[in-house]
Amino acid sequence: MITTSVAARLAGNDLQQHIFASQSTVIQECNTNGETCLFDWDCCSGFCNWYNSNGAPDGHCRKGDQ
Structure with a gap:
């Protein structure tokens, strides 16, 4: 049986990148x-x-x- 994380099921690739982005990436969006x-x-x-x-x-x- 293949297991998939909850984050992988709930979010597409773009949202996962935002959720797990480093602080420097998020700060640039101000x-x-x-x-x-x-x-x-x-x-x-x-x-x-x-x-x-x-x-x-x-x-x-x-x-x-x-």
Whole structure:
């Protein structure tokens, strides 16, 4: 009897590569400064600017010191 792992049954090759990707691969998928974001973890810098200086919604990645 051939045994197959649960991960192999549930995921195709592309999803398995994402699940088992190294951190450096996943980190490359973040947004750079100026790109849109919803959460801090969406941005490579770790900072999502939710509001601009006028208090209006913004939603763009920014540098950490701004």
